[in-house]
Each structure stands twice: as C-alpha cells, then as structure tokens.
Amino acid sequence: MSTETEHPAEQSLSELEGEGDAAADFLEGLLDIADIDGDLDLDVRNGRAYVSVQSDGANPSLDRLADPDTVTALQELTRLAVQSRTGHYSRLILDIGGSRDARRRELEILVDRAVARLDEGASQASLPSMSSYERKLVHDIVADRGLVSESYGEGPQRHTVIRRS
Structure with a gap:
C-alpha cells in the first residue's frame, strides 16, 4: 500500500487539477451506477484537490452519502481510483453535501x-x-x-x- 511519503512533495496546479478531474470521472460513474443526482465542484486549496458533491435541493440519497463514515470510505475509494490513473498517492479531499x-x-x-x-x-x-x-x-x-x-x-x-x- 502506498504511503504519503511516496506522494510528490510539491505538485503543480495542473497536476492537482488532473487529480480533481480523475476523481470527478470516478465519482460521476459511481453516482450514475447508484442513480444519485449530484453536481460536482472541483477546487485546489492548500496543495490538495478538493471535490464537492452537492445537490440543488433535498436529495435523500445524497444526504445518506453525507454520513461522515460514508464520506471517509468514498474518499478512500476515490483516492485509490485517482492513484490508479495518475500513478501516485492522492491526498484529495471529498465533501458530500457540506459534510466537511x-x-x-x-x-x-x-x-x-x-x-x-x-x-x-x-x-x-x-x-x-x-x-x-x-x-x-x-x-x-x-x-x-x-x-x-x-x-x-x-x-x-x-x-x-x-x-x-
């Protein structure tokens, strides 16, 4: 298993944006499979890619995903998907429905x-x-x-x- 020490010390903005894009691709596929509507927002802050999944209104399915343990599990799955695509450990942060x-x-x-x-x-x-x-x-x-x-x-x-x- 990869550790944070294998992650490049400094990533460029474009590399972090690439992590966000890879994460968004993975999450869009996951949300489609689960038939859950959500809007994805990508950002880079403090040397990390941030991916937020929001909905325009009350969305019980998305609300269930916002449980802290579920967000943590989905974040780890998303990090693994990004690592598979980029070849290095990702420290991206996932937020679902304002959970962070x-x-x-x-x-x-x-x-x-x-x-x-x-x-x-x-x-x-x-x-x-x-x-x-x-x-x-x-x-x-x-x-x-x-x-x-x-x-x-x-x-x-x-x-x-x-x-x-």
Whole structure:
C-alpha cells in the first residue's frame, strides 16, 4: 500500500487539477451506477484537490452519502481510483453535501470542550482518535484559539493532545 511519503512533495496546479478531474470521472460513474443526482465542484486549496458533491435541493440519497463514515470510505475509494490513473498517492479531499463543514463545526465544539477542561485546571486535554485530515483541522482550530496541540499514537489510535503554550 502506498504511503504519503511516496506522494510528490510539491505538485503543480495542473497536476492537482488532473487529480480533481480523475476523481470527478470516478465519482460521476459511481453516482450514475447508484442513480444519485449530484453536481460536482472541483477546487485546489492548500496543495490538495478538493471535490464537492452537492445537490440543488433535498436529495435523500445524497444526504445518506453525507454520513461522515460514508464520506471517509468514498474518499478512500476515490483516492485509490485517482492513484490508479495518475500513478501516485492522492491526498484529495471529498465533501458530500457540506459534510466537511459540518464535521469542522463538530471538531470546534470538541476543541471548545477540551479548552474548558484546561480552564478548569487540567494540564492537558486529549481528544479521541481521528483521521489525519481531522487532526489537521483540530491543530488549526487549536492554534486559532492561542493554544498548542500535538498528535500522539500510531495508526487508528493516533489522537491529538491540547495544552496551553
């Protein structure tokens, strides 16, 4: 299995756009097979391809795909499809129906609860295990609140610990 270290350190905008196109092709085929309507939006941010699947209105089928575990699984499948087409590991981010914004709000609440534990006298506050992307979001949220964070553990047990600076 490929690791992130096999991924080029710096990808050009055109390479990242190519990842987005490959991801869109894969997702369009998947959505067609499942008979789910959705509009795809491609973007490049922070050195990653971002692919969003949205609908114009209430779409129960797309809403079910927006479940965080489902988004994570579909993201991994999409990354594998992109890797198959491009020959290198992809760090693309998939968003379905605003799932990433919803998850960021959940992580902000989680960080705020941890900060409250620090305010009550704890020397540090540990968060549950989460994906590397979610840990990155947590590190950004923690930094915005003027605190420091580090990740500990290996594999699926990797988690974030928050401290005052």
